[in-house]
Amino acid sequence: MKTYIFSSLFFILTLVTTNHMTAQDVTNGKNNYVVLTKKVAQLQPIILTAEALKAEECDAFGDFQVIICGKEIGDITDPEKINTFIEKAEKAGVQLVACGFSLNKFKVDKTKVPSKMTTVENGILYNFQLQKKGYKSLSL
Template sequence: MKTPIKHITMWCFVLFSAITLQAQNENAETLNYLILSKNIQQLKPALITANALAKEDGKTYGNLYVVFCGKTVQDIADNSEFNALLKDINSNQVKIFICGLSLNKFNVNPADLPKNIQVVENGILYAFQLKKQGFISLTI
């Protein structure tokens, strides 16, 4: 019995589609998140959010970056609650950044900041650069 070419073409299409869908699932895009904040009190909700996103996203979860800008940078060095929360940032790929322009404006010495905080020259510019890289962002 001869198989019509139409049936062969259809089965080839179905097989190709299945292979393509499987490859897309295996190469799922990593989801990275950014929070730009002017309030260090947002660190605790950011950590809670990171935990929820890691569970929700599963293997596609990448990182959650938090960038603090503005006057709030004055309150970081001596804030025991904030510094205690920083000990939790190793879980769920959370990274904390501080705006260097804000540090300069409010006369905060970067050496007074906890060691696991990174200073970026311009927090707003850094946020835009991360957006260009595909980070999902929120300003609070």
Template sequence: MKNTIIILSTLFLFILGTTTSQSQNSYPKKNNYLILSKNIQQLKPILLTAKELAKEDGKKYGDFYVIICGKTVNNIENNTDFISLLEKTTLQHIKVFVCGISLNNSNISADQIPSNLEITDNGILYGFQLIKKGFISLTI
């Protein structure tokens, strides 16, 4: 009888602990977004998309990152339209990164790009790392 009470108590505590940890894991998480782009002309529709997702997600809206890579980095320096759009990304709390490998391949140094762009050593690798952290990803 004593063993039965101990076994039932242990079983009850195990079930309670499992249920509690499952309910904590089901707590609503933030929706984080990542766009890997090879075309800086896409920044304007990206801004519109981020704005709509922020409205749609409400409190569940998390981070929104854009990684620019490829030959399009050649068009960043002194591109007034792009710089204007970058200012809007700051207002919308969107982080824009540029791939360091792409900059190196195009012989562009960090001081040649707008200061509100962040450089990531390897844009593709960083994209995969963000996906592993749960970011919803799209490549355009």
């Protein structure tokens, strides 16, 4: 009976410890962020937020990604609307990501997506995948 109790306790502690270690391994002690937005104009306050967090957190600041999706996704192909934000994002260490599902649904020419932007197949799924890795998430 004692052996059964100790074995069970050991097994439970092993599971809890392993889960805790996995979460730490994914984030590497850094604060990682992902923002899902539907409007290019919202990039201004998002990038300002990333800059403020980077200044506040210093070495604890990790990755910051912005996923753009929705019916206004075509705005990313307009240099007048997106180029300034691409430059600001680069300086702030923010990665801009385009939702491939939205590009397809709203028939946006993928060849016109700026080369400095990453495209993922499904922006919402990608957001959830980052959350599972420990990213703090916000949707606008």
